[in-house]
Amino acid sequence: MTTRPLTVRDAERALVLYQHLVGDGPVASADAFARVVDHPGTSVIGAFADDSLVAMATLHVLPNMTQGGRPYALVENVVTHRNHRGTGQGRRVMQAVIDAAWDAECYKIMLLTGQTAEARGFYETLGFGAEEKWGMTIRRAPVRG
Structure with a gap:
């Protein structure tokens, strides 16, 4: 069992795992994955069981002007392969994400999650909470071809 940042060589396995996140929704190409993993301050961290990518999450470390510039x-995009849910793989990848953020001297880690008790409970066991702030989103309608 290993956890590590993904590279462009992991694109095909990552695309399969993204499909577990979005179901019938669209997933971008291997070229788009390369742009994500090559983006400064961004990493996609994956958990492997044997040679299979079973969980991953994207971490963006962003510059800031408050908190002394920390x-x-x-x-974003936290996903565990459906055959590996409940086995601790999601927890392993999230702990690697948390460790990487603290190693980068981040003063906070933010995420949005679905409103199910199961999803919220998972993140609460890792130390996340919703008492301090509200998460809000606005979405643009999908572009039609």
């Missing part, structure tokens, strides 16, 4: 982190 950066903050944003976590």
